[in-house]
Amino acid sequence: MTEINEFEADVDPLDQTLVPEFGDDIFGYMRELEVKLMPDPNYIERQSALSWATRSILVEWIVQVHQRFNLLPETLYLCINFVDRFLSIRAIKVNKLQLVGAVCLLLAAKYEEMYVPSVKDIEFMVENNYKEAEILLAERYILRMLNFDLGWPGPLSFLRRISKADGYDMSTRTLAKYLIEVTLIDYRFIGVPCSKVAAAAHYLALRFLGKNPWSRAHAFYAGYFESELTPLVVDLIELLLHPRKHRAIYEKYADKRFLCASRYAHEWLKINKPESLIQPDGADRNPETITQSNAENLKEATF
Known part of the structure; x- marks a missing residue:
């Protein structure tokens, strides 16, 4: 216990950003959230049109788009969490996979970023395979499927x-x-x-x-x-x-x-x-x- 107290006491008392008195509670809550908002690791078994290989291709594409927009690292991780959680709930066709990835990136950016890519930007990045109305419709649908639980800690x-x-x-x-x-x-x-x-x-x-x-x-x-x-x-x-x-x-x-x-x-x-x-x-x-x-x-x- 003495050693733990030493770890917790090793904080600059004038640094208000660390809020050490709330640290244990904050990270305890985050540990609860990471489990609550964890995707099903076996969801691909219910995705007849997808495979782990197609998921890997999507993730590579999202990484490239994320870098192109110069977004925060947290946005990337949150996006992939949204994708996996959505696919844990709903089976989709392979021609809709890129739409799911693009919309999840948009949602993650809205949650994490100060400056968010526009729907037109997303439409351009998917090479106009999906129009603005379809992107917005998918955004509302994915939000409902995620039950608006967007606070995965990452x-x-x-x-x-x-x-x-x-x-x-x-x-x-x-x-x-x-x-x-x-x-x-x-x-x-x-x-x-x-x-x-x-x-x-x-x-x-x-x-x-x-x-x-x-x-x-x-x-x-x-x-x-x-x-x-x-x-x-x-x-x-x-x-x-x-x-x-x-x-x-x-x-x-x-x-x-x-x-x-x-x-x-x-x-x-x-x-x-x-x-x-x-x-x-x-x-x-x-x-x-x-x-x-x-x-x-x-x-x-x-x-």
Whole structure:
């Protein structure tokens, strides 16, 4: 308890933006929301016209449109959450998938942005395949299907909190953002709480950069022990070994604005053994968890 009090006391009392007295309540509520507003990870079974491959194509397109409009990162994550939640409720034809993606991006922008793309902008980005009236009709319909619950917290809020454990290191956070965005492509992460995705990405970023291991401070701010993150990290490394599957995201983070994060991870994996990233080295590892099977699975994934 003394250690926890020290973590909570490590706040500038003059910084009113941190509101430490409400921090536990705020993040507790966010942890409830991330579960309440989580999509069904098996919804594709009810989508006779869609597959996980078509979803990946849609996500790549949304990433490119999002970048074209220069929108906030939070808008992208919220958009994908809207898409997956809507598809968890309603089966659609493949010729309507782009419309769903475009409208969800518009809704997410309205929720997160100060300056929102116009309906005409969206109409242009879908190459006039859908007209303004159809976009507006779809917007109202999707809102009703989502029950107007738009407040999904997203992974970046949790990443900011975890970053406090290592002094908000820029290189770690930037690499972690790339790793988080990569998870948007893969269906295996749909049913994972965004707080856990953020924690796994931060953990893996630390390992890539050879920085301090997952400490008790990391576990406190993230809410996850190292042992809880290892299976997710294995899936994430497997994704990184095949950058062609997330080309748009890879090219985005290869830019100097993002410290060439994607290129760094790709080059690291070319000259190092991927399984070395999941070898335990933190004090918070659960001793009951056996890591040998995880390492073997990762070795198999590299071939």
